[in-house]
Amino acid sequence: MTALKARLTDNAAWTTASPAVSVLIPFLRDDPSDLLRLLDQEAATVDGAVEIVVLDDGTADAELTARLVRQVKAMALPVRLITLPANEGRAIGRNRLASTARGGSLLFLDSDMRPDHSRFLADWAKLVATEDPAVAFGGFSLLQAPTDARYQVHRSMAARSECVPCAERARQPEKYVYTSNLLVRRDVFDSEAFDPGFTGWGWEDVEWAMRVSRRFRVVHLDNPATHMGLDTVEALARKYEQSAPNFARMVERHPGIVAAYPSYRAAKLLKTIPGLPLLRGLVRRMAGTDALPVATRAFCLRLYRATLYADAV
Incomplete structure (x- = not known):
């Protein structure tokens, strides 16, 4: 597959940054601006340890792109925005994000996630500095998720299968791995990238975790973020x-x-x-x-x- 020509937008902090953790945020037709705003509120507390790489995987929305460019340039955290003219897919997109990142650890975070507390990035950076785990999952919650009636079925399903307490996740560590709020050390990702043969939606993260868990320890911790993107039954x-x-x-x-x-x-x-x-x-x-x-x-x-x-x- 021919690589798509990407447009890169870096802010002033990007050039001189030497991060330990790279937060990787892919999106398609979503607006990641709220997530970026919340993460940037931690800029002063992470002391240069964190950068952000955002991938627009073919949204093709000129107005959204222009707004994100302005936001990225105004952010205190080091940020790069990658804008693609067409969709590459979830697995290829995450591999592209990883190849751009400079941190020794990669934190995959979907654009519809919201940190549940104000030390979210600081806790991830502290974990990397003190333990440097191969793979770590922080957990999902529904704390901030919408409560509209049209989302109640998804809320019920997510509460049962995804929003699992840390102690329970740790008993089956390879089962509860999702590519959002997931930290992966660079050498681990370099040895086990996402399979680009997975297209569309679903299972590429689970399959990746199956391969990785055979070779590396998977750590679970209580550093949750809310999955805001609940869907209707139709969706x-x-x-x-x-x-x-x-x-x-x-x-x-x-x-x-x-x-x-x-x-x-x-x-x-x-x-x-x-x-x-x-x-x-x-x-x-x-x-x-x-x-x-x-x-x-x-x-x-x-x-x-x-x-x-x-x-x-």
Whole structure:
């Protein structure tokens, strides 16, 4: 694949910075300005240890770009904005961010995350200075996430599967690794980059963690950020539809590990059921029915995902 021509915007602090931690923020059609503002409030407390690299992965919004350029140039933290004319994809984009970063540790942070406290960057920088872990995950929360009724199904699902306490995550460290609020030491990333064969949405972070956990220790800590980007049922269903080929790729590469996943066991069972397309349509409609309890709708959406994966495995 031919590399896309990128537009680079650096602020004044970027040129002379020697960071230990590079915060890597990819986005597509989102606005990362609130996250950048919150991170920049910690500039005085991290004492030059942190830089930020932001990747616009093909949003093609001239107004947003102009606004971000102004914001980046005014920031106290060292910042580089990379603007691409077209989308490269999540895995390739993260690899591009890593190749631009100068820190010895890379902190992947999605643009729809918000730190849950005012020492977020300082705590990450302190961890790197004192322990220099190979891989560390700080955790997700829903503390600041929207509470609109249209997001209640996603909120329910995220609370169950993603917003897991640190002690519980540490018992299965390789399972609870997501590419947001994830710290990776540079030598680890250089030896195990994200697989560019994963396209669209889903599973590239889990597959990466499977490879990494075989060679390096994964640390979990309590330094959470809120996942602000809750989706409606319709949006989640579309993402699950995109993710089926990625799930199949992961199964092909790591059959022994994936065999223990509930999503895989459910998909294999559903594959044997006659009339699977009818069931898929039914649970999809039930997930979108506002009159049903949130727990029921969340179960139906998980079952819908399993029916999609049944065709992939």
